[in-house]
Amino acid sequence: MFSTIEELETSFTKAGYISDENIATVLYLALKLQKPLLIEGEAGVGKTEIAKILAKVLDTQLIRLQCYEGIDENKALYEWNYQKQLLKIQLGKENSLAEKDLFSEEYLLERPLLKALRCLKSPVLLIDEIDKVQEEFEAFLLEVLGEYQVTIPELGTVTAESIPFVILTSNNTRGLTDALKRRCLYLYLDYPSLEKELAIVQAKLPNISSQLAEQVVKAVQKIRKELKLKKKPSIAETIDWAETLLALGAECLEPELIEKTTSSFLKFQQDNKTLVSKGGGTWLLEERK
Amino acid sequence: MAARGEEVKGLAKNLLDFVDFLRQGGLKVSNAEAIDALEGLRQHIDWTKKTEVKSALCCFLVKNPHDLPIFHSLFDLYFQPLKKRQAQLDKLQQNKEEEDVIAAEQSLFTQAWALPTHTLFVTRRQLLPPDAMKTYTKLPATLKKEIKLQLNRAVVQGEDLGVVSAEIIQFLQKWEAEQMAKGLERPWGQVVGDLAPVSQNLRNQDLGKLKPIEIEQMQLYIEKLGKKLATLLANRLKITAQQKKINLRKTIRKNLGSGGVIFNLVYQTKKINKPKITLFCDVSGSMANYSLFTLQLLYGMQQAMEKMESFLFGTDLERITHYLDEKNKDFTEISRLIKENSYQWRGGTALGSSMNSFFRRWSSTVNDKTTVIIISDGATRDQEAALVYLERLKEQAKSLLWLNPKPKGEWATCASKVFQEYFPMFECRNVQQLEKAVTDEFFH
Numbered sequence: 160m161f162s163t164i165e166e167l168e169t170s171f172t173k174a175g176y177i178s179d180e181n182i183a184t185v186l187y188l189a190l191k192l193q194k195p196l197l198i199e200g201e202a203g204v205g206k207t208e209i210a211k212i213l214a215k216v217l218d219t220q221l222i223r224l225q226c227y228e229g230i231d232e233n234k235a236l237y238e239w240n241y242q243k244q245l246l247k248i249q250l251g252k253e254n255s256l257a258e259k260d261l262f263s264e265e266y267l268l269e270r271p272l273l274k275a276l277r278c279l280k281s282p283v284l285l286i287d288e289i290d291k292v293q294e295e296f297e298a299f300l301l302e303v304l305g306e307y308q309v310t311i312p313e314l315g316t317v318t319a320e321s322i323p324f325v326i327l328t329s330n331n332t333r334g335l336t337d338a339l340k341r342r343c344l345y346l347y348l349d350y351p352s353l354e355k356e357l358a359i360v361q362a363k364l365p366n367i368s369s370q371l372a373e374q375v376v377k378a379v380q381k382i383r384k385e386l387k388l389k390k391k392p393s394i395a396e397t398i399d400w401a402e403t404l405l406a407l408g409a410e411c412l413e414p415e416l417i418e419k420t421t422s423s424f425l426k427f428q429q430d431n432k433t434l435v436s437k438g439g440g441t442w443l444l445e446e447r448k
Numbered sequence: 449m450a451a452r453g454e455e456v457k458g459l460a461k462n463l464l465d466f467v468d469f470l471r472q473g474g475l476k477v478s479n480a481e482a483i484d485a486l487e488g489l490r491q492h493i494d495w496t497k498k499t500e501v502k503s504a505l506c507c508f509l510v511k512n513p514h515d516l517p518i519f520h521s522l523f524d525l526y527f528q529p530l531k532k533r534q535a536q537l538d539k540l541q542q543n544k545e546e547e548d549v550i551a552a553e554q555s556l557f558t559q560a561w562a563l564p565t566h567t568l569f570v571t572r573r574q575l576l577p578p579d580a581m582k583t584y585t586k587l588p589a590t591l592k593k594e595i596k597l598q599l600n601r602a603v604v605q606g607e608d609l610g611v612v613s614a615e616i617i618q619f620l621q622k623w624e625a626e627q628m629a630k631g632l633e634r635p636w637g638q639v640v641g642d643l644a645p646v647s648q649n650l651r652n653q654d655l656g657k658l659k660p661i662e663i664e665q666m667q668l669y670i671e672k673l674g675k676k677l678a679t680l681l682a683n684r685l686k687i688t689a690q691q692k693k694i695n696l697r698k699t700i701r702k703n704l705g706s707g708g709v710i711f712n713l714v715y716q717t718k719k720i721n722k723p724k725i726t727l728f729c730d731v732s733g734s735m736a737n738y739s740l741f742t743l744q745l746l747y748g749m750q751q752a753m754e755k756m757e758s759f760l761f762g763t764d765l766e767r768i769t770h771y772l773d774e775k776n777k778d779f780t781e782i783s784r785l786i787k788e789n790s791y792q793w794r795g796g797t798a799l800g801s802s803m804n805s806f807f808r809r810w811s812s813t814v815n816d817k818t819t820v821i822i823i824s825d826g827a828t829r830d831q832e833a834a835l836v837y838l839e840r841l842k843e844q845a846k847s848l849l850w851l852n853p854k855p856k857g858e859w860a861t862c863a864s865k866v867f868q869e870y871f872p873m874f875e876c877r878n879v880q881q882l883e884k885a886v887t888d889e890f891f892h
Contacts, residue, residue, distance in 0.1 A: 164500065184493075184503035191492045192484070199513060242711050249709070331513065333676050340511040341478055347513045387668075387780070429778065 176212040177358045185346045195325035200348035203393025206328040210285035220282040224271035226292045238268045262313035281321040290329040374412040375401045378443045392424040400424045414440030473522050583620040656737050674748015726757040730824035732797040738853040739823045744779045757813045761802035762792030800833025820848040826864035851876040
């Protein structure tokens with residue numbers, strides 16, 4: 160475990176995640192206080208990546224619960240293997256079969272939450288896109304994350320062997336309940352500054368020339384700042400674009416090249432039109448006065 | 449050890465003071481969050497590093513991206529030498545008071561111009577000295593109105609204005625003293641909260657009083673809000689296995705492959721009708737902004753609706769549904785087209801004749817499944833006719849709701865009064881009220 164904030168920041172940088180003092184401080188506090196951390200921000204700004212890197216630097220398991228509309232506790236906590244139980248019943252018709260034999264570990268299907276509670280070494284539990292679940296599921300999560308224990312009627316209460324590091328992410332498509340927010344530390348990830356984004360691109364793509372990296376990042380920053388788009392390009396899209404340009408053997412940006420590769424960073428036809436109406440690649444390469 | 453104990457006490461005191469400051473600035477901070485923050489700061493943070501303290505306090509006390517800019521400005525304001533902080537707060541207070549006075553003067557002038565006795569306000573400066581004007585700006589709307597009426601009457605009836613103004617000044621001084629005694633002076637944190645620019649305090653901004661740059665920010669905010677509400681409502685409408693009603697026929701069919709042994713259950717799904725909405729937007733004069741923002745919000749929520757018919761009205765009715773038919777289009781472009789092609793924009797209001805046009809041409813679009821929404825302040829020159837048509841429309845539709853941008857306290861004394869008696873009316877001056885009306889009433 161880290162003894163200072165600087166140590167955590169350095170470990171993240173070594174693992175390939177360019178963080179900053181703010182991110183490092185919040186993560187450090189979440190780890191020390193053993194509190195869940197809620198990370199919000201636009202898609203592609205590096206929310207999920209934080210959990211992955213945290214597991215890497217702590218050398219522990221990453222357990223991911225991908226949320227979606229309609230997810231329930233059977234999919235998140237545990238479920239009995241009904242098929243296997245039925246087969247056992249069919250096979251054991253002639254022999255006497257006790258009920259407790261059917262509700263044993265053998266027939267228990269662990270889902271991410273239960274798996275995280277039963278890990279011997281604290282894992283990183285990533286609850287991804289929590290904003291997609293319904294409020295009932297949020298309430299259920301509160302219960303699990305509040306006590307770090309669950310009760311399985313047939314088996315008894317399962318208490319966490321070691322408290323997991325919980326990271327919840329949200330794209331902010333709907334407001335989460337105050338109760339959940341109150342129990343978490345909160346981190347909002349915005350689009351990065353020019354310097355930070357440049358460092359990220361260079362860290363992810365060591366082969367890229369500094370000229371191309373700078374041009375790509377400047378162009379993306381300009382798009383985010385000056386164009387009214389349906390979806391602004393995220394860091395992931397900046398990297399995709401730079402990677403595409405590298406694959407095409409580009410050394411520097413040209414208006415034509417930009418227009419050919421627009422689909423790497425703009426994902427809606429309407430946004431593409433907006434860029435073209437503004438002047439396309441030529442406009443993007445114009446230096447600000 | 450004792451010195452450390454004193455330091456922690458000092459830290460706790462400062463933190464509680466800062467939490468109070470944030471609350472006065474409009475942020476919601478619970479006691480549990482404040483305790484967590486104290487615990488975190490006490491054990492794990494180096495208090496001498498301002499940026500670390502700021503990040504730590506932020507993650508404990510702020511849980512909403514819209515509150516972040518307010519937090520940052522209040523943190524910078526609070527954590528600085530005491531003298532400097534006081535000077536800055538005094539300056540903010542002074543600026544705010546000056547702005548209030550200017551706003552009040554503008555508002556009085558606008559209203560006076562609409563009255564036949566607008567000449568009254570030529571002498572207003574002599575009637576109310578600056579001190580009295582400051583107190584006047586703090587009055588509740590009903591008292592302000594009473595004073596205006598009194599002045600108005602005095603001019604019309606040729607009374608001695610000196611006597612009238614002395615009476616008013618006396619009243620204002622008495623009111624101010626009472627407020628002081630009650631301790632209802634505006635807290636200084638509130639001043640800071642009020643001064644927050646639109647991007648920091650969007651939800652409470654009056655939609656009709658936005659500056660051009662704020663309108664753009666508001667449009668972006670409403671676009672996001674529309675999507676959020678649509679997701680929320682779509683989730684609410686979705687019926688899943690939670691219903692726990694088994695569809696026996698489908699279950700047996702699905703499990704035929706396993707010889708009738710039931711491995712998988714199939715649950716019944718319930719069909720939920722999405723709401724069908726018909727919207728009438730008053731686009732006369734001061735109403736245009738309110739109508740456009742409501743229209744934009746509902747446009748953004750289309751995925752949670754079955755169909756939305758939209759009309760503009762001023763002196764006549766215009767159907768604008770075809771502009772909104774294309775989903776996922778930029779609303780700025782849509783509103784530009786509507787404004788360019790509409791004849792009703794910022795004119796007078798004749799709700800009665802507009803409704804007459806509706807019944808002649810589009811009456812069939814409303815049935816017993818339709819929720820009709822009217823956005824208007826109710827100021828129309830043919831109130832009686834409007835009332836007759838609206839009653840008819842109410843009978844034809846599932847329900848008729850009225851959104852009114854005028855403050856609720858003024859409904860009883862303005863044109864809204866008549867309509868308020870007949871139709872459920874909701875305040876929609878800002879996004880917060882609009883959001884509440886949309887989620888609680890339209891999709892109930």
